[in-house]
Amino acid sequence: MTPFKQLFIDGAMAPAHGADDLPVTDSFTEETFASYRSASLADVDAAVAAARRAFAGWAATPPMERVAAVRRIAAAVREQSEALTTAISREVGMPRKLAARIQVGAPIAAWDMYADLAVAFEWESRIGHSLVQQVATGVVACITPWNYPLHQITGKIAPALLAGCTVVLKPSELAPTSAFLLAEAVRQAGLPAGVFNLVHGTGAEVGEALVRHPDVDMVSFTGSTRAGRHIAAIAGDGIKRVALELGGKSAALVLPGADLAAAVKTTLAGCMLNSGQTCSATTRLLVPRTWLGAAEAAAADLLAALRMGDPADGATRLGPLISKAQQRKVEGLIAEALAAGARTLGSPPELPPHGYFVRPTVLADVTPGMAVARDEVFGPVLVLIGYDEVEDGIALANGTDYGLAAAVWGPVDAATLAVARRLRAGQVDINGAPFNPAAPFGGFKQSGIGRENGRYGIDEFVEPVSIQLPA
Numbered sequence: 001m002t003p004f005k006q007l008f009i010d011g012a013m014a015p016a017h018g019a020d021d022l023p024v025t026d027s028f029t030e031e032t033f034a035s036y037r038s039a040s041l042a043d044v045d046a047a048v049a050a051a052r053r054a055f056a057g058w059a060a061t062p063p064m065e066r067v068a069a070v071r072r073i074a075a076a077v078r079e080q081s082e083a084l085t086t087a088i089s090r091e092v093g094m095p096r097k098l099a100a101r102i103q104v105g106a107p108i109a110a111w112d113m114y115a116d117l118a119v120a121f122e123w124e125s126r127i128g129h130s131l132v133q134q135v136a137t138g139v140v141a142c143i144t145p146w147n148y149p150l151h152q153i154t155g156k157i158a159p160a161l162l163a164g165c166t167v168v169l170k171p172s173e174l175a176p177t178s179a180f181l182l183a184e185a186v187r188q189a190g191l192p193a194g195v196f197n198l199v200h201g202t203g204a205e206v207g208e209a210l211v212r213h214p215d216v217d218m219v220s221f222t223g224s225t226r227a228g229r230h231i232a233a234i235a236g237d238g239i240k241r242v243a244l245e246l247g248g249k250s251a252a253l254v255l256p257g258a259d260l261a262a263a264v265k266t267t268l269a270g271c272m273l274n275s276g277q278t279c280s281a282t283t284r285l286l287v288p289r290t291w292l293g294a295a296e297a298a299a300a301d302l303l304a305a306l307r308m309g310d311p312a313d314g315a316t317r318l319g320p321l322i323s324k325a326q327q328r329k330v331e332g333l334i335a336e337a338l339a340a341g342a343r344t345l346g347s348p349p350e351l352p353p354h355g356y357f358v359r360p361t362v363l364a365d366v367t368p369g370m371a372v373a374r375d376e377v378f379g380p381v382l383v384l385i386g387y388d389e390v391e392d393g394i395a396l397a398n399g400t401d402y403g404l405a406a407a408v409w410g411p412v413d414a415a416t417l418a419v420a421r422r423l424r425a426g427q428v429d430i431n432g433a434p435f436n437p438a439a440p441f442g443g444f445k446q447s448g449i450g451r452e453n454g455r456y457g458i459d460e461f462v463e464p465v466s467i468q469l470p471a
């Protein structure tokens with residue numbers, strides 16, 4: 001077992017003084033493969049104090065020097081690619097080949113993308129006799145989840161550092177290794193002491209201590225809507241700025257005239273990616289009622305090919321879920337839907353002998369009121385719902401408490417684009433168009449506040465300040 005006992009505070013690895021040793025579990029073998037000590041409240045104070053001391057100097061550093069520092073981090077993170085892929089694949093359970101590309105390759109490229117965007121960023125502009133500067137917000141607490149650990153850390157830390165903020169990162173207690181390896185990369189990159197700090201621990205203790213800390217100016221949080229609501233309330237009390245990337249229940253709306261086979265295939269693949277543990281996954285497939293039979297048959301056919309197994313095995317398409325608790329929660333939601341009259345389609349592949357697996361599940365005869373159609377499941381579960389008129393389809397797509405992502409399938413014409421424009425989601429894909437890391441990402445309603453990715457990610461960490469110049 002590898003012990004990770006170190007935090008990163010004020011430019012150096014530091015011992016953790018918390019009471020708990022937290023386990024890191026391999027979600028396939030169910031074995032603990034590492035453990036690490038959580039931070040104490042005094043460690044949190046030390047990390048925030050270091051970030052506060054470093055802030056004025058880092059914010060005053062010319063943006064191009066910050067860009068150079070971020071490029072050094074990017075290069076050092078790239079050196080860790082193999083170790084990152086191994087750790088994330090074991091922690092999260094994503095098949096290794098996929099994890100190398102999506103969990104590691106894409107975030108490493110994003111460090112350089114943010115650096116390029118910071119070069120082009122308008123740090124200062126003129127509006128009449130006013131000079132408008134984009135000024136760093138301050139000390140930022142970055143709190144991240146486990147499902148795409150390096151991606152979510154990168155989406156906060158890279159733009160925050162480029163903006164001139166100093167940070168304290170609290171990664172998910174279930175998938176802490178990426179953050180540990182990132183701290184090593186920051187050390188190698190030689191950033192000024194205190195600009196980046198890392199504390200480990202649970203959300204309730206270490207995360208909340210950061211959110212409450214009077215010297216934290218902003219909280220950038222990605223995670224569940226439940227925790228986001230709690231964090232926003234605490235931050236509201238302190239008038240702290242918040243950015244919240246929360247849950248989703250995204251719809252794929254198939255319009256008459258769409259390529260149904262392509263729509264079912266892409267929606268199912270997106271829903272099952274990372275075993276359904278993707279916030280923007282399209283988990284509701286909405287089709288014209290007369291197409292339900294064809295959609296059911298297409299989905300059932302595809303299910304059998306989703307081979308489950310060892311994430312290290314190149315033939316595995318679907319890995320386990322992150323934890324026993326998540327496995328039980330997802331199984332419970334499926335059982336509840338079946339008891340309420342839903343029906344499973346096809347014959348999903350066999351369960352491996354160990355690991356936190358849930359069979360990939362497509363549910364038909366689902367009514368919009370069922371929990372499985374309304375709430376985020378965060379497992380490999382797709383629901384299929386029929387609609388009558390296009391207006392009904394749009395109403396169904398928009399009819400949840402969330403608004404993170406959506407997809408529209410239809411003829412490539414103005415009518416399909418018009419439907420896409422009416423969906424209340426931060427990111428809408430037409431006919432399976434791929435993810436664009438430079439485009440804004442974030443939610444309406446209970447899916448959050450603010451936007452990440454591209455230059456919108458940098459915008460989150462700056463405050464516009466106007467200086468009126470004399471005539």
Ligand code: NAD
Nearest residue numbers: 144145146171172202203207208223224227245246247279
């Ligand atoms: P979670 O809310 O349980 O935890 C997320 C992080 O918040 C962890 O680091 C946790 O320790 C911390 N935390 C929990 N309670 C806290 C509190 N009271 N105060 C401070 N910190 C606290 O979420 P999770 O289970 O790790 O991740 C899954 C959730 O994240 C899903 O709901 C998913 O939709 C969401 N998510 C959203 C996005 C997005 O971009 N919108 C991306 C990925 C995941």
